[in-house]
Amino acid sequence: TKYVYRFGGGVSDGGRGDKNLLGGKGANLDEMASIGLPVPPGFTISTAFCAVYYDEGRAFPPSLRDEVATGIAHIEGVTGKRFGDAADPLLVSVRSGARASMPGMMDTVLNLGLNDATVAGLAQVSGDARFAWDSYRRFIQMYSDVVLELDHARFEEALEIAKEDRGYYLDTDMSAADWQGLVDEYKSIVAELWGRPFPQDVHDQLWGAIGAVFGSWQSDRAKVYRRLNDIPSEWGTAVNVQAMVFGNMGDTSATGVAFTRDPAKGDNAYYGEFLINAQGEDVVAGIRTPQYLTKAAREAANAKPASMEEAMPEVYGELAAVFDLLERHYRDMQDIEFTVQQGKLWMLQTRSGKRTAKAALKIAVDMASEGLITREEAIARIDPAALDQLLHPTLDPKAARDVLTKGLPASPGAASGRIVFTADEAERAAAGGDDVILVRVETSPEDIHGMHAARGILTARGGMTSHAAVVARGMGRPCVSGAGSLSIGKGVMRVGDREVKAGEIITIDGSTGEVMAGAVPTIQPELVGDFGTLMEWADGIRRMKVRTNAETPQDCRTAREFGAEGIGLCRTEHMFFDAARITSVRQMILANDETGRRAALEKLLPEQRSDFVEIFEVMVGLPCTIRLLDPPLHEFLPHEDAEFGEVAKATGLDVDTLKRRAAELHEFNPMLGHRGCRLGVTYPEIYEMQARAIFEAACEVAEKSGAAPVPEVMIPLVGTKRELELMKAVVDAAAEAVFADKGRRIEYLVGTMIELPRAALRAGEIAEAGAFFSFGTNDLTQTTLGVSRDDAARFLTSYVEQGIYAKDPFVSLDVDGVGELVKLAAERGRATRPEIKLGICGEHGGDPASIAFCESVGLDYVSASPYRVPIARLAAAQAAL
Numbered sequence: 001t002k003y004v005y006r007f008g009g010g011v012s013d014g015g016r017g018d019k020n021l022l023g024g025k026g027a028n029l030d031e032m033a034s035i036g037l038p039v040p041p042g043f044t045i046s047t048a049f050c051a052v053y054y055d056e057g058r059a060f061p062p063s064l065r066d067e068v069a070t071g072i073a074h075i076e077g078v079t080g081k082r083f084g085d086a087a088d089p090l091l092v093s094v095r096s097g098a099r100a101s102m103p104g105m106m107d108t109v110l111n112l113g114l115n116d117a118t119v120a121g122l123a124q125v126s127g128d129a130r131f132a133w134d135s136y137r138r139f140i141q142m143y144s145d146v147v148l149e150l151d152h153a154r155f156e157e158a159l160e161i162a163k164e165d166r167g168y169y170l171d172t173d174m175s176a177a178d179w180q181g182l183v184d185e186y187k188s189i190v191a192e193l194w195g196r197p198f199p200q201d202v203h204d205q206l207w208g209a210i211g212a213v214f215g216s217w218q219s220d221r222a223k224v225y226r227r228l229n230d231i232p233s234e235w236g237t238a239v240n241v242q243a244m245v246f247g248n249m250g251d252t253s254a255t256g257v258a259f260t261r262d263p264a265k266g267d268n269a270y271y272g273e274f275l276i277n278a279q280g281e282d283v284v285a286g287i288r289t290p291q292y293l294t295k296a297a298r299e300a301a302n303a304k305p306a307s308m309e310e311a312m313p314e315v316y317g318e319l320a321a322v323f324d325l326l327e328r329h330y331r332d333m334q335d336i337e338f339t340v341q342q343g344k345l346w347m348l349q350t351r352s353g354k355r356t357a358k359a360a361l362k363i364a365v366d367m368a369s370e371g372l373i374t375r376e377e378a379i380a381r382i383d384p385a386a387l388d389q390l391l392h393p394t395l396d397p398k399a400a401r402d403v404l405t406k407g408l409p410a411s412p413g414a415a416s417g418r419i420v421f422t423a424d425e426a427e428r429a430a431a432g433g434d435d436v437i438l439v440r441v442e443t444s445p446e447d448i449h450g451m452h453a454a455r456g457i458l459t460a461r462g463g464m465t466s467h468a469a470v471v472a473r474g475m476g477r478p479c480v481s482g483a484g485s486l487s488i489g490k491g492v493m494r495v496g497d498r499e500v501k502a503g504e505i506i507t508i509d510g511s512t513g514e515v516m517a518g519a520v521p522t523i524q525p526e527l528v529g530d531f532g533t534l535m536e537w538a539d540g541i542r543r544m545k546v547r548t549n550a551e552t553p554q555d556c557r558t559a560r561e562f563g564a565e566g567i568g569l570c571r572t573e574h575m576f577f578d579a580a581r582i583t584s585v586r587q588m589i590l591a592n593d594e595t596g597r598r599a600a601l602e603k604l605l606p607e608q609r610s611d612f613v614e615i616f617e618v619m620v621g622l623p624c625t626i627r628l629l630d631p632p633l634h635e636f637l638p639h640e641d642a643e644f645g646e647v648a649k650a651t652g653l654d655v656d657t658l659k660r661r662a663a664e665l666h667e668f669n670p671m672l673g674h675r676g677c678r679l680g681v682t683y684p685e686i687y688e689m690q691a692r693a694i695f696e697a698a699c700e701v702a703e704k705s706g707a708a709p710v711p712e713v714m715i716p717l718v719g720t721k722r723e724l725e726l727m728k729a730v731v732d733a734a735a736e737a738v739f740a741d742k743g744r745r746i747e748y749l750v751g752t753m754i755e756l757p758r759a760a761l762r763a764g765e766i767a768e769a770g771a772f773f774s775f776g777t778n779d780l781t782q783t784t785l786g787v788s789r790d791d792a793a794r795f796l797t798s799y800v801e802q803g804i805y806a807k808d809p810f811v812s813l814d815v816d817g818v819g820e821l822v823k824l825a826a827e828r829g830r831a832t833r834p835e836i837k838l839g840i841c842g843e844h845g846g847d848p849a850s851i852a853f854c855e856s857v858g859l860d861y862v863s864a865s866p867y868r869v870p871i872a873r874l875a876a877a878q879a880a881l
């Protein structure tokens with residue numbers, strides 16, 4: 001097998017299509033080289049070798065050594081320098097790069113190939129001894145950290161002491177001799193901690209670094225990152241070995257990172273940061289505050305240090321041309337790393353840039369309008385789940401704000417919470433149900449679990465492309481970075497003369513960069529602009545309708561604002577829990593006979609009717625699926641003695657009789673007990689009352705507004721055709737009685753939920769009795785898997801971890817099992833009744849993967865909770881593409 005692929009100097013062994021094999025970084029380096037961009041030559045050891053490396057017990061077969069030698073020869077040929085040559089040494093970087101980008105998760109080594117002999121050659125050739133010794137000490141420091149895994153604090157300490165001894169403040173104050181002195185010290189630290197001298201053989205250095213990069217694939221932080229981002233461990237990483245270019249060769253050299261469009265807001269403007277006379281990760285590490293790329297951005301931020309556009313106009317012009325070319329070539333916003341070596345531009349990386357949901361929408365809509373992509377592509381590019389970020393509240397502009405300080409608006413959205421100062425604390429507090437804001441000087445990859453647990457992130461250092469900013473945007477967490485006036489001590493942060501202690505509440509606004517004391521009230525977002533445009537496009541493409549699961553007028557209104565086209569599930573029992581009604585409900589349940597029940601139901605009728613009137617008014621003209629009473633009755637029963645007393649008073653029965661009756665209603669397994677249509681079969685007067693309330697309300701609304709809703713009365717937990725027939729008869733009789741009484745008829749349907757395997761299997765005959773099926777996939781999952789949703793938490797996580805189910809089957813439909821029942825029921829139902837309406841009303845109706853399944857079996861609609869309606873609209877469109 002061939003593992004090594006070359007690029008640069010007119011050669012490209014691979015290209016953008018080879019991401020799986022070469023990793024994202026390698027594939028794109030190849031691609032950039034092949035379209036003529038200035039890429040330092042190099043080669044990629046493919047991801048396929050990663051598995052071999054682990055299988056071989058972390059060793060390298062001779063064939064790989066030969067291939068790598070050929071790769072090095074390629075770089076030597078293009079650069080005219082030789083690896084290990086004391087006169088004019090070739091230096092390389094060794095970089096990781098997996099299929100999916102894992103920013104900062106794995107390790108990179110720069111300046112490899114320096115040793116006591118080559119450092120002199122580098123000084124000679126570059127004419128800059130200071131640069132050569134600075135590069136050497138950087139190399140020892142990085143190599144010791146990444147490859148030898150020595151304590152990096154020791155090296156940082158040595159540097160700090162060296163500066164202090166000389167009375168320096170900045171690294172740039174260090175002279176060639178100073179760096180040389182530090183190199184000696186570094187070498188003795190290595191000898192002390194590692195027990196051996198720092199490796200002088202450049203080939204040993206190279207193989208050490210290659211092994212470390214492959215090894216970093218199984219590091220703890222890489223594992224955590226993969227778990228959070230669903231990246232399979234089999235993918236492996238590739239290793240890129242590439243000729244070094246130097247951004248630290250004086251004032252005509254620089255290094256930077258850029259996005260071709262604003263990754264936070266989506267504006268079509270170059271966006272990025274750079275540092276003059278700097279190398280590698282200096283920009284993202286937050287060590288020096290980086291400068292803006294464009295003049296406009298610098299001016300907007302009111303910053304002083306010259307932008308790249310001003311400081312290096314010519315190279316900036318070239319870079320801007322590369323941005324445009326890459327964006328057109330990849331047809332997407334790019335995230336780019338570049339270095340300028342003595343006025344010459346080099347491209348080190350490009351990839352599709354991570355962006356906030358807001359930016360994703362704007363960029364997709366803009367690019368479709370610019371003709372760069374089609375509308376279908378625009379729709380396909382938005383992750384429906386990410387819309388969630390936009391549907392949530394922002395700070396009320398009218399609310400008072402006690403602004404403590406201002407940083408950079410690194411990731412939009414607002415969040416309030418108690419402050420914590422470590423990632424572990426954030427995780428602990430969040431697990432205990434607290435909303436927390438993670439406050440750090442700067443974040444590093446070790447902090448991701450805490451960033452994930454936090455509502456928002458605040459850092460004192462680092463720019464818009466710092467680790468905190470990039471990761472927060474990816475996770476959809478609001479983030480304010482680089483709040484420079486903030487000083488962080490033990491358990492306390494200070495701004496000016498104000499102190500905020502751990503546990504106190506602050507609010508951050510990631511859209512403005514403001515940091516405020518206390519919790520600031522929020523308001524609902526407006527769903528217009530790019531959001532509205534994209535939704536409109538999506539609506540033009542999707543086939544399935546989107547309804548909502550709602551039972552309050554407020555939820556119905558929210559859902560309609562979000563574009564719901566009806567109610568897919570209105571659970572009537574929620575209306576019974578209302579404090580004012582529960583007594584009548586209990587009276588009904590505890591009654592000894594039908595007369596007693598009817599008396600109580602008579603009291604509930606007007607209440608239930610007025611619920612429906614309010615809902616129907618919001619839903620005029622739209623279908624409303626209303627489920628008749630479903631839960632086991634004892635859920636409504638009193639628990640406390642005082643409550644029994646109250647019911648006793650209301651019913652005129654004594655407390656002991658009531659308690660006895662309550663005990664009679666006890667069930668061992670209520671989920672499979674006296675619930676659903678079994679209630680209607682035994683106490684038809686309950687369903688009769690509910691049906692009357694529905695039709696009286698529908699008539700009333702029709703009378704008032706001229707248009708009626710279309711009630712779809714749904715009978716729950718049906719397993720047999722006969723059950724549905726009996727209950728339909730009750731509903732039809734109630735309807736006829738109401739219509740006769742009111743002198744008007746309302747169009748309505750009676751149908752059932754399919755939530756028992758028997759119902760799915762017998763769907764053919766059940767469809768003879770009902771006009772619609774709604775797949776109640778919560779119960780259908782419980783009953784098909786034989787797993788109780790309320791008890792599953794204890795073992796489902798291990799099930800998912802061990803790959804028994806790919807995802808939690810209550811979150812994402814078990815397509816193979818439950819899905820097969822849905823498919824079968826849909827087919828059998830349609831065979832008997834071709835016009836039968838089919839929908840889904842479980843939680844799965846808001847899950848994009850489950851929605852794709854619903855499209856594949858041709859359901860007519862999905863139904864989701866109000867806030868998930870836009871997600872469902874987009875996912876339904878994507879499913880139809």
Ligand code: ADP
Binds near residue numbers: 245247338348
């Ligand atoms: P990451 O995946 O963490 O971004 P990279 O492999 O991109 O790691 O390396 C980090 C940084 O190191 C790059 O952004 C770049 O600035 C610098 N770098 C990597 N390779 C080279 C090189 N050949 N010449 C100069 N700088 C390099």
Ligand code: MG
Binds near residue numbers: 107
């Ligand atoms: Mg890295």
Ligand code: MG
Binds near residue numbers: 337349
């Ligand atoms: Mg990079």
